[in-house]
Amino acid sequence: MAFSASGQSRTEGIGPANQYYPVHDFHDDFQVYDEGAKAYVPYIVEQHADQTALSTYIDLESNRHYNLLISTQQDGYLFINAALKRKLRAGTWYVFNIDSLYNVYRQPEVFLTLYGAPGLNDKSLFIGYPKSATQKPVILRDDNLSVRPRSFSVYSNFLGLGLVFLLATHAFLFSFYHRAFLRFYSLWDLLSLRSPEESFLINRPLSSTNVLFVLNLSFVIGYLLVFIQSQNLDVFVSARLLGGQTIASIIGEFIIVSGLTFMVLMGKYLALEVIGGLYKLQDAINIHFFKVLQSSMLFFTILTLLLVMVSYNTTTIIWSESVLLFPLLVFYLVRLAFLYIVIRSLEPIKNLYLFSYLCIVELIPLIIGLRFAL
Structure with missing residues (x-):
């Protein structure tokens, strides 16, 4: 379900050997646990720059057939639903098939936590789609918008x-x-x-x-x-x-x-x-x-x-x-x-x-x- 490689280019693609198109970037979705509020709150650079554990919800049901890509600049750890899953080596991309995650957890979404060096820039988390070998490279721009359905429970x-x-x-x-x-x-x-x-x-x-x-x-x-x-x-x-x-x-x-x-x-x-x-x-x-x-x-x-x-x-x-x-x-x-x-x-x-x-x-x-x- 996972493999690793190194390297990234934000202009041509992401992930191992730039072989994935980004579907969603979780850079602005991370949360941290606030002791005072006794709840998870959005990550704010000015307030949470020293936080070592960043968390977010991964919508598995709406992202079937895609992949989850994770990388950290320094060694860290990956937790899913508060359970330790693996150690993350610095500069290495880890790719997880979302269909496999959905079959394992049988939940529409999971709670993912990246633990390691403090700060947001150390961690990269994407939902991506592999490029076709016959397709021409698509130049990606940083101002692209990711439109996702609003999650709710009926x-x-x-x-x-x-x-x-x-x-x-x-x-x-x-x-x-x-x-x-x-x-x-x-x-x-x-x-x-x-x-x-x-x-x-x-x-x-x-x-x-x-x-x-x-x-x-x-x-x-x-x-x-x-x-x-x-x-x-x-x-x-x-x-x-x-x-x-x-x-x-x-x-x-x-x-x-x-x-x-x-x-x-x-x-x-x-x-x-x-x-x-x-x-x-x-x-x-x-x-x-x-x-x-x-x-x-x-x-x-x-x-x-x-x-x-x-x-x-x-x-x-x-x-x-x-x-x-x-x-x-x-x-x-x-x-x-x-x-x-x-x-x-x-x-x-x-x-x-x-x-x-x-x-x-x-x-x-x-x-x-x-x-x-x-």
């Missing part, structure tokens, strides 16, 4: 509107189903092994109250999946359902994902009824389903809020599938062990039967889900 508006929508649905349930809301979102009630079977929530799992809370959980999971997609991560919804890049298409995708999630959650209760009947666990089915809903509401609501807060307060966070799959895997395994304890305390059943039942309704769907996620 997801930003939806994520804000989605949070307002979720706040409204939770407020509605809290106001009109106050007693049920307090039970579903009670950690103490969740950890209680002996839930009263005559409870209005447990005894009637398909009541309108329970169905509304299941629908609200579907909205939370749908929002979480769209948020994951906005970070260019291929988890569960790797293909864009509608393929559009407008706010209307994303709202449509959110509705579809939420609807599918709602059908899966309701279908799970029917599966519990069928499989529970085979293992003669009818008395534990409703409590099992109630505990699943309780734990899922608490976990996914907290996870969504944490991810949103982290994304809005951190600009250089590195998102990856493992960052999201790890808490999900831990949650499902802990919930599986907890459900075993709950049902074991309710039913005089052999461990082998109970373990087989939980494998079918909890562990096997988890394994299948991880298979599609990865």
